[in-house]
Amino acid sequence: MRAAVYRSFGGPDVVRVEELPKPAPQADEVLVRVHASTVSVGDYRMRTRDLPKGLEFFGPLTIGIFAPRKKILGMDFAGVIEAVGAGVTRFKPGDAVVGLTGMKFGGHAEYVTLKQTEAMVLKPEGWSFEDAVALVFGGHTVAECIRQCPIRPGDEVLVNGASGAVGTSAVQVAKHFGAVVTAVTSAGNAELVRSLGADYVIDYKAEDFTKNGKQYDVIFECVGNAPFERAEPALKPGGTLLLVIVDLKGMLGAGKNSRRSGKRVIPISFKPRPEDVAFEIELAKAGALRPVIDRIHQLDQVVEAHRHVDTGRKRGSVVLQLAG
Numbered sequence: 487m488r489a490a491v492y493r494s495f496g497g498p499d500v501v502r503v504e505e506l507p508k509p510a511p512q513a514d515e516v517l518v519r520v521h522a523s524t525v526s527v528g529d530y531r532m533r534t535r536d537l538p539k540g541l542e543f544f545g546p547l548t549i550g551i552f553a554p555r556k557k558i559l560g561m562d563f564a565g566v567i568e569a570v571g572a573g574v575t576r577f578k579p580g581d582a583v584v585g586l587t588g589m590k591f592g593g594h595a596e597y598v599t600l601k602q603t604e605a606m607v608l609k610p611e612g613w614s615f616e617d618a619v620a621l622v623f624g625g626h627t628v629a630e631c632i633r634q635c636p637i638r639p640g641d642e643v644l645v646n647g648a649s650g651a652v653g654t655s656a657v658q659v660a661k662h663f664g665a666v667v668t669a670v671t672s673a674g675n676a677e678l679v680r681s682l683g684a685d686y687v688i689d690y691k692a693e694d695f696t697k698n699g700k701q702y703d704v705i706f707e708c709v710g711n712a713p714f715e716r717a718e719p720a721l722k723p724g725g726t727l728l729l730v731i732v733d734l735k736g737m738l739g740a741g742k743n744s745r746r747s748g749k750r751v752i753p754i755s756f757k758p759r760p761e762d763v764a765f766e767i768e769l770a771k772a773g774a775l776r777p778v779i780d781r782i783h784q785l786d787q788v789v790e791a792h793r794h795v796d797t798g799r800k801r802g803s804v805v806l807q808l809a810g
């Protein structure tokens with residue numbers, strides 16, 4: 487099978503398309519012919535080992551010390567099940583599926599194997615593989631946020647980093663649950679976030695949301711520049727800060743900051759769950775969540791895809807096509 491492989495850490499050019507043996511499913515696994523995946527910030531972090539402050543010391547233990555442990559990136563996939571192991575009951579060959587490999591990676595290959603119990607659901611009929619996969623990374627993260635902090639009608643919600651993969655999902659999901667949504671983004675993305683349901687837009691180059699005197703019930707922090715110390719003035723009493731991106735200090739201090747301030751500080755961890763993928767797909771089927779695709783690249787253009795992700799300016803998802 488063809489796969490995008492990286493054998494050393496570094497910039498986009500370390501990724502190469504190689505021919506590798508096709509994997510075979512174990513008894514409780516399915517073999518998926520991958521049609522599409524995305525190149526995400528998760529891939530960027532693995533490839534460069536650019537991790538939030540303090541975590542860079544632990545990173546090498548999981549990512550690899552001298553060379554990457556997982557040679558194929560890609561945290562998500564949409565494709566068709568080609569074969570199943572003897573013990574598989576939930577899926578059958580021919581099923582079109584969408585899901586997350588998560589920290590196992592491997593989505594940037596023509597084939598991937600997953601346990602039948604992992605984060606994978608049937609792809610809605612009539613959806614393209616590209617649309618389905620573009621939802622998963624951000625939508626799943628927001629599903630985890632909503633589990634920790636349900637949004638109530640009338641809540642005032644701010645999304646910092648509203649035009650990225652997570653932010654575009656957060657704006658839509660918060661709006662769906664009845665929130666009044668403020669999106670923080672650059673001026674060029676104002677129209678996009680409004681089209682997703684944002685009621686108000688703050689251009690971060692013109693205004694600092696932590697200093698304008700406004701307060702919110704819930705803040706989704708998806709940029710990495712609004713830890714509790716900075717975001718606190720923008721939280722209402724009893725409000726919640728969802729730290730989608732958080733450094734070691736923010737992680738360790740979350741409990742203490744919550745107790746001291748009476749505001750909830752919740753670091754979000756990446757735990758792919760089938761029920762979260764099912765949740766976001768149901769929202770999408772109901773019309774509450776639509777994919778935002780920045781661009782689509784063929785597998786042979788994988789380096790270009792990584793290059794765009796590295797800019798930190800992508801809008802929604804960068805999709806990688808592995809089969810037509």
Ligand SMILES: NC(=O)c1ccc[n+]([C@@H]2O[C@H](COP(=O)([O-])OP(=O)(O)OC[C@H]3O[C@@H](n4cnc5c(N)ncnc54)[C@H](OP(=O)(O)O)[C@@H]3O)[C@@H](O)[C@H]2O)c1
Pocket residue numbers: 526527528531623624627646647648649650651652653670671672673674675690708709710711729730731754755756757798799800801802
């Ligand atoms: N905890 C978890 O489970 C989890 C899961 C997924 C992602 N993450 C982390 O969450 C972060 C966001 O992920 P993502 O996939 O959404 O990233 P992304 O798609 O790369 O986000 C790119 C967006 O960030 C915006 N941005 C850049 N600087 C900004 C600023 N100062 N203020 C507001 N917006 C800004 C850009 O908008 P402009 O072009 O308008 O600047 C761009 O549209 C990443 O750090 C990622 O590692 C964590």
